[in-house]
Amino acid sequence: MTKALFAIVAFFVVGLVGAAFAVTDEAPISGTVKAIDHSANILTLQTTAKGTTRDVTILLKPDSKIVKFARATEPGKTGFVEQPLTPSDLKPGWAVSVTTKHEVGKEVAEVVTVILEK
Amino acid sequence: MLASPFRFLAVAVFVLVVGLCATRPPAGRAYGDKDKHEEKGGHAHVPAPTQYADIHVPLSVWTDAAMIARGKEIYTTRCAVCHGDGGDGKGPAGLALPLKPPDFRDKDGVAEMRDNYWFWRVSEGGQVEPFKGKGSAMPPWEGQLSVEERWAVMAYQHTFSGHQGPHVPWEHPESVAMGRDIYAMACVMCHGVAGKGDGSVGPMLSPRRAPQPRDFTSAEFKFRSTPSGQLPTTADLFCTVTEGVRSSGGPMTIGLQGHRIMPSFRYMPEAQRLEVIEYVKSLNRGFWERREIKTVAVPAAPPVTPERLSRGKQLYADAECLACHGERGRGDGPSAPTLKDNRNLPIAATDLTKPERFKNGARPEDVYRTLMTGLAGTPMPSYADSLEPDQAWDLVFYVLSLSRGGRTSAAGTR
Numbered sequence: 001m002t003k004a005l006f007a008i009v010a011f012f013v014v015g016l017v018g019a020a021f022a023v024t025d026e027a028p029i030s031g032t033v034k035a036i037d038h039s040a041n042i043l044t045l046q047t048t049a050k051g052t053t054r055d056v057t058i059l060l061k062p063d064s065k066i067v068k069f070a071r072a073t074e075p076g077k078t079g080f081v082e083q084p085l086t087p088s089d090l091k092p093g094w095a096v097s098v099t100t101k102h103e104v105g106k107e108v109a110e111v112v113t114v115i116l117e118k
Numbered sequence: 119m120l121a122s123p124f125r126f127l128a129v130a131v132f133v134l135v136v137g138l139c140a141t142r143p144p145a146g147r148a149y150g151d152k153d154k155h156e157e158k159g160g161h162a163h164v165p166a167p168t169q170y171a172d173i174h175v176p177l178s179v180w181t182d183a184a185m186i187a188r189g190k191e192i193y194t195t196r197c198a199v200c201h202g203d204g205g206d207g208k209g210p211a212g213l214a215l216p217l218k219p220p221d222f223r224d225k226d227g228v229a230e231m232r233d234n235y236w237f238w239r240v241s242e243g244g245q246v247e248p249f250k251g252k253g254s255a256m257p258p259w260e261g262q263l264s265v266e267e268r269w270a271v272m273a274y275q276h277t278f279s280g281h282q283g284p285h286v287p288w289e290h291p292e293s294v295a296m297g298r299d300i301y302a303m304a305c306v307m308c309h310g311v312a313g314k315g316d317g318s319v320g321p322m323l324s325p326r327r328a329p330q331p332r333d334f335t336s337a338e339f340k341f342r343s344t345p346s347g348q349l350p351t352t353a354d355l356f357c358t359v360t361e362g363v364r365s366s367g368g369p370m371t372i373g374l375q376g377h378r379i380m381p382s383f384r385y386m387p388e389a390q391r392l393e394v395i396e397y398v399k400s401l402n403r404g405f406w407e408r409r410e411i412k413t414v415a416v417p418a419a420p421p422v423t424p425e426r427l428s429r430g431k432q433l434y435a436d437a438e439c440l441a442c443h444g445e446r447g448r449g450d451g452p453s454a455p456t457l458k459d460n461r462n463l464p465i466a467a468t469d470l471t472k473p474e475r476f477k478n479g480a481r482p483e484d485v486y487r488t489l490m491t492g493l494a495g496t497p498m499p500s501y502a503d504s505l506e507p508d509q510a511w512d513l514v515f516y517v518l519s520l521s522r523g524g525r526t527s528a529a530g531t532r
Binding site: 028030082095 | 199200203209210216217250251252253254255
């Protein structure tokens with residue numbers, strides 16, 4: 001009986017921890033583009049969290065989406081439209097926000113949003 | 119028997135796990151916890167640093183249609199991508215940020231933002247603490263927008279809140295609420311409820327004599343780095359709050375450390391001192407009406423030489439310092455008994471042989487500044503128009519030589 005109860009509790013704990021990690025993986029990371037290694041498809045971001053500045057390396061996969069927003073130029077439209085970019089468009093110094101997923105010890109970019117081009 | 123504690127432990131852990139599941143998960147590995155206000159896209163309640171604290175937006179800007187139109191143009195091209203066309207903080211790029219932009223339609227949140235804080239945020243963005251550490255992606259606009267352009271953007275952003283008048287503390291008392299609370303606890307006894315220097319305890323510190331607590335609603339502030347006739351800077355007020363005011367004072371000052379008629383608040387957290395100063399400033403609209411703030415420059419002190427002291431002694435006589443301070447600087451000059459302050463209260467000439475009691479500090483640069491600014495509301499005039507800097511230094515060193523052994527920089531620093 002006790003063992004079964006422990007098994008249930010362990011199941012919940014593992015589930016909770018797993019869920020927490022799954023959620024945090026989806027939290028966006030904002031920072032400044034420090035470097036882009038086009039051969040390895042690695043984006044290095046300088047980001048600050050909890051008062052500590054650190055470099056975060058993010059893998060850009062072919063299905064990683066890179067976008068910026070610009071004013072619609074079509075007559076009658078005033079909102080923003082999403083413009084797709086390629087990794088080669090990214091420049092050091094740009095401010096970006098990246099949603100990532102965690103894959104085998106690496107941060108893999110899902111969407112890279114350009115906040116400010118400098 | 120053995121199973122019971124295990125069962126109890128298992129149930130306790132189960133309840134804990136259920137409780138944890140009921141609460142929200144961590145917001146993000148990189149950014150940690152955020153308080154409720156920031157999740158809404160709000161702002162941190164921190165005072166603007168002193169270099170921004172004196173930058174108050176001219177009252178007319180907030181309601182000037184031309185400025186608002188100019189601000190809209192800038193906002194639309196540079197800010198709306200994150201802050202949203204409607205100021206709701208839901209621009210397409212803003213949605214992707216870990217720290218969401220504020221909702222300018224939140225009239226309570228906007229009302230709590232002081233204008234100098236707002237200007238600081240627009241100028242330096244998220245590149246400074248505490249915002250940098252929270253992962254703010256807000257770019258600094260200082261290098262790309264002029265001061266007027268930043269004011270214009272703020273005026274346009276302000277329109278989203280629905281408030282019609284100028285964005286000032288007397289329209290939004292909540293913006294100085296923390297300072298008001300600190301004032302009520304630490305200052306009101308002497309300076310009074312309305313800041314007129316008429317608190318119940320104040321007069322007892324120096325009965326029927328100067329100095330009396332400052333009237334914050336008047337234009338006269340003794341301790342300043344600004345020229346005669348002007349209001350002090352926030353840094354000046356911070357210095358006074360931090361150091362207190364030295365004086366021989368009356369019988370009630372005996373318990374105040376270091377002969378202070380106003381206690382030092384150096385042990386109050388810096389942010390709280392800045393908050394109370396923002397409240398004090400809100401009592402005097404002059405802080406919002408002044409435009410350019412100039413401070414008295416204090417050049418590097420030259421070396422002290424016998425010749426300089428000799429010239430200083432001559433200046434001491436020529437500038438009629440001895441009329442009040444006396445030939446030997448003991449505050450016993452022929453005019454001393456007749457001196458009165460702007461409230462017509464008798465005021466003692468400072469005993470220059472006791473630098474530890476100099477109200478405005480006793481370092482050479484403090485004495486230089488006092489000579490150049492004067493002490494508003496007292497008979498001590500400004501010599502800015504009558505002394506060249508080198509002459510002022512001559513006088514400074516002579517004054518400091520009047521104390522035993524020329525105790526200078528170690529005593530009475532502000």
